[in-house]
Amino acid sequence: MKKIDKERLLLGIAAPVLAIVVAFLVTALVLAATGKEPFSAFGIMFDYGMKSDSQVYILNKATTYYLAGLAVAVGFRMNLFNIGVDGQYRLAAFFAAAVGGALTLPGALQIPLIILTAVIVGAMWAGIAGVLKVTRGVSEVVSTIMLNAIATAIIGYLLQQGRLGHLDEAGTKISTNPIPESSHFFEFPTTPSPVWGFIVIAVVAGVAYWFTLSRTRFGFDLRTVGQSGSAAEASGVDVKKMVVTSMLISGAVAGLVGMPTLLNDSYEYSGDFPVGIGFTGIAIALLGRNHPVGIALGALLWGFLERGTGKLEFEGYDKEIVGVIQGVIVLCVVIAYEVVRRYGLKRQQSKVGAELAAQAAARNNDQQEVSA
Amino acid sequence: MSATATSTPPPAAPKVSGGKGGRTRLSFPVVLLIIAGVLLALSAVRAITGAEDVTSAGQISAALAMAVPIGLAGLGGLWAERAGVVNIGLEGMMILGTFFGAWAGWQTNPWLGVLAGVVGGMLGGLLHAIATVTFGVDHIISGIAINILALGFTTYFAKLWFNSGEAAAKGGSPKQSPPADDITSVTIPGLSDWLHSIEKHHWFFVSDLAGVIGGLVTNVSLLTIVAIVLFVLTFFVLWKTSFGLRLRSCGENPVAAESLGVNVYTYKYIAVIVSGGMAGLGGAFLSLVTSHIYNEGQTGGRGYIGLAAMIFGNWRPGGLAMGAGLFGFADALQLRNGGESVHALLLLLVVVLAVLAAWKLYRKSFVQGVVSAVIAAAVLVWYLGTDTVPTEFVSATPYIVTLLVLSLSAQRLRMPKADGMRYRKGQGK
């Protein structure tokens, strides 16, 4: 059976590679159709993406995206569509920034406190959707979309002068009080710019995700629910509790999404804190097939694309092409995965059938020889 | 069959069938009664609080304009889901609708724009159908992918097509198209003015009724009328024709449909493409009627809201219309200096919650009853202690209302039985 496993691995890799190739072809077509030379564009992106400062940029971007992908993947693994990672991380980052800006404890105390605030706020916000689902039967897809909008309103209300916001000198930017220097997260002193220390937390989260899902009872239960809710229930998993729990976990991880930016970059939550990363997370989880390593590759790819297309603009292309590339990749990837999944299953079934038939034939032969 | 000489009466009666086919289906008079009840409540609120805008013609007219795109997106969702395909890609299809609508609209005439918007949405629908029906991709995943793709695509081409040459000269920009011409609006002459004069008296109920009707007959875009016709047509086609029966059967039990010679793939394709077309029309409505230009981010999540409205409406056109109306109403309220109006409606919420609490307590659901009562009291305190609602909360009103309504009613909803499930030809046993 080792052989089948190797094949599955191969098929698993084939899918995204195929999708990315197709995506680049489609993009090339779009570029060519709009009168731009496609291949030098890819050349520029690639060259630029390989530069050391680009690598730093990509790693830093990927840190955030990775966490977003993980948050979404936790839900996906049990067939929950947490579309609300977006609202969860924003609300979490906002409250974490407010706490961080209000206190001046030693960093060793305050940093964990900030992160904890974020994790708890994210979990609570996602938990609402979980509770509504199990007690009131509200689809999490709809409720998390609503909660995203409500989170925006809450932040909008609190991020005002006189509440938790403070206005800058020019009177144009409103933000929470900046987090004191002592509570900035450490950085790796790479040149020309540093790699954010939060990447360590992201790696730890990825390992924890992998270990929990594949090596613990809890993870097994979670995956069971994802594969078949009815079988899980019959096997003794409390599915309702599991839904709430995994929503809480998903939200908790979502709480981390804003932390690299907050603790390594902006040190405050202002009106222009990045939005929409929750949706990027969905794309990345799909791309990485909910696998911790796959998600990492997806996050890096996304970072690379954004870095590379930033350079494209410098060279006279429209960097909006990145949206086209990303969209096509996601669509191709989901289709490719499905095709490969089905192909693999069918292949395995016929292999099993063939092997069994061979066994049976061998047995018959033996018997005949014996009786002869 | 035979052998029915039973000696014991059946201990547990089987489920009684709810009359003619439907259980949650409301008859026409009941719907009218509900509408009258809501109007009565609104006029009471208006009379008590003096928030005149709650039932004014302007408010209703704005609500209608806000409701149409949501309703069309929801109608798109309805078509797809009745055929068993969940369509969360409505948002993306709507974006395509706004984009192509404006693109063709400014160059030719708005009706061609509408057509282009519909076609744009249909292309999105086609993609969704290919992914979900032919390749069997999970519906939600495919929908999300389409939303990402549509956004990327339109952003790129908007910059390319609207920010150069003639388009730029006519006011296009990287994020915005040049304006298209108007689509004609109609007003029923005489009636509108008469209703308006009644409305101005602020008579209890009568003026409110005049306001509501006035809002519905004044300055109505032809495309709004098209949308309304589409609602009726959808009901007729899906529930009164054999085509509709086949389509719905694909959402209820595709294997059974297949066994009777229905080509399930074809119907699913048709449904999802129509679904995209409806969403595209909703988009075109945004970029050609409520404004005359395409703007990046113009849909503002209305595709998702349409989906919510459809669920709210229990997968039926009538219910969906109510859901879309509610959203439109809340949205319009909010934009028309909603602080005061929403504040007034808090009073209504108190009454609703109090009644609910009483009902739950009567039915011995103590926890729910007490929770409702506590919330009612809290809202009442809020109402009495303030005289307006902060803008931020007003803007969240539609979302909070949806959550509230869904939490109260989700368990009574019934979606098509095979909705969202993968279906393969020949999977039946």
Add this chain to the structure above:
Amino acid sequence: GESSTESSGSDKGKMKIGMAYDVGGRGDNSFNDSAARGLDKAKSEFGAETKELTAKTGETPADREQRLESLAEGGYNPVVAVGFAYKDAVDKVAAKYPKVNFGLVDSVATAKNVDSIVFTEEQGSYLAGVAAALKSKDGQVGFIGGVDLPLIKKFAAGFQQGVLDTNPKAKVQIQYLSTGSDLSGFGSPDKGSAAAKGMLDKGADVIFAAAGGSGAGSIEAVAGKKGAWSIGVDSDQALDPSLAKYKDTIMTSVVKNVDGGVYDLVKSVKDGKPLTGTQTYTLAKDGVSLTTTGDHIKDIQTKLDEAKKKIADGTIKVKTTT
């Protein structure tokens, strides 16, 4: 590995100007365009080479830093960042490239080598308020803000004060279209139109919309009511080809002359005396002004000039928050 910027150097002699626009960029018929006009003027005057980059929706601070850095590394000097969102990025990058001169529009940076170009929007709005109060028949006017950001609130504050100073009995309705990080209020003409209609229904007859793309909806709605005026923002909206149909109802527009600020900076760099610190472009210095296309405010020009003078000499202090 090799850094993308290691090899690049600037060739002396020819001036290279780098521009980093906010979302929308050149062609937005708004303040990015205004900045672009300043750039164009400087370019033709000094024969400079230019590079223009644009932000996209949903960026992180890191993206903005990257943009500025690539310009600075590319040998562009000065580098102008348009929009307050660039504040932190400018601070960081300017510290890293002390030899490069930066410009920051709409915010105040802390780094030394930055020219902070700010405008007194509230003063321009004040004038608009005066005009609105004078033109309104019964003192009912409206203000529509795209998103309730501080910058937009400045507009609201100045407008309200201008109206009430002119006609204490007037009533100002204020409405924002969206909140916080939901920037849809800048791109939803339908919302602008609904809000404007709501105000018109309540009797308003002058409406000032500082709402980006949504303003078009408001202007259109106002054009539908006889005798009502709209006031535009950011660019002379009466000249905006997409609003040509309604230009007769656009009384005036409150514009920020970003081009002037940009040009001043470039010139100062060219002259070897780069501007640093905060340059406030006030009403008095024509940093903000009312447009006069169509001559709709000719009849009240004297009163406007009076108010302008009072602001200039400090008799009137315009608030920046409502």
Add this chain to the structure above:
Amino acid sequence: MELRGITKRFPGVVANHDIDITVRRGTVHALVGENGAGKSTLMKILYGMQKPDEGTIAVDGEQVSFHNPGDAIARGIGMVHQHFMLADYLTVLENVVLGSEKLYGIGDRARAKIKEISDSYGLGVRSDAMVEDLGVADRQRVEILKVLYRGARTLILDEPTAVLVPQEVDALFDNLRELKAEGLTVIFISHKLGEVLSVADEITVIRRGTTVGTADPKSTTTKQLAELMVGSELPSPETRESTVTDVPMLTVDGLRLSATDPDGVVRSVLDGIGFTIHKGEVLGIAGVEGNGQSELVDAIMGMRQLDAGVLTLDGADISRTPTRKRREDGMGVIPEDRHRHGLLLEAPLWENRILGHVTERPNSKGAFLDLKGARADTERIVREYDVRTPGIDVTAASLSGGNQQKLIVGREMSHDPKLLIAAHPTRGVDVGAQAQIWDQIREARREGLAVLLISADLDELIGLSDTLRVMYRGRLVADADPATITPEELGSAMTGAATGHLEAPDASPASEDAAPDGADSTDTDPRNGGEDR
């Protein structure tokens, strides 16, 4: 109608191999064969739902090729499938006219036509009822009506009797004879050989995908037929000696369960259920599907909250215990629907071995999984229970149904259950596996296992059980002694026609004299034990 040289391959299996069948007009032609022999596949080919890889079909001497069911329908062929093909949320009318709307429209004309057919064959179908509200027998009649409505001259019935009680079967056969009299052709599949002999004019036997012969019902016995089918003698579920003790293992007392439907109408699905299963006892529950058996299993497993009643397992009250704890305490389950409740189809076998016992050894240590232990134990199960698989890393979906079932049985037995709930343990399982599963149940019973057996196969039920109860509309309405009862008597109780203790072998369906009222008879078991057998 002639089928010649039909071959159909699926990935890994040849479902049909060079099949020849001739069906004469105006006859009832029976098709018999083991599970998985390829009967349904053949019929689906005839009905245009699947395309043969090789072979030809001729109808009335004319060669035809069907691309979809529509083509077959046009040729006057109609099929009632093994599993119902009805849309629950549509009305009977909508289900019937679907696909053939051109015939009589979808309105009143169709309604009238349905009434006409229903009346003329005595089907008693109401066209405006929701299918969701119908019972099994009614659904079956809707299916037949669907076929007749299309004017079919040839009816294919794939295991129409599997879910019917004997009385309903008789009624169905009356219908069939009536159809035959009108000149219609019926092709009929069944595993119940007695039935086949009573109704068929001709019989074709299929084994491992090929036709192995035909039989004349007048001159063949069930035994001969069975041997033709299997190639050897049929196994019997007969239990020889009794192992029943007087130590109660599971006691159910006054169990009540209700469900709320989407309208908020509360209806009772289980009412006043009470029984005791002792160590070493098999308690069989007979009943037409949908009378509360699934709910009973759910309730005992703890998947549904009880409205009232007490469950006692081995002396401990488990009424409020969560499912997982119950399983840890020794409750094993062979679920009714293995694909929905027993397996993770896309997970490898060893993960399926963990399913349901993740908290127990050898699957886990503390909070962590013990992958090594689980894998080793899976290998053991595969060996000991003869699960035919090339390895434990293949997905469950790639095993045949019988092998999947053996894996489930092996898994449940590996944790030394005190109580085994076996719902249709041999449904859809071929004869070899069937015998094996029965053996395992008997074996464990000897060692003191208590078994709650639910089955639609009355022979299995009567053969394996020590005590029999009949469930009807959520209540236990009758009990019987498996030593003396016949399937017919059991059947009449299953339709509610008889209650109380079913006694004399020749008792008429109504043996009320022995019947107190239904509720009473459920509280105490008059004949606990059964040592007298």
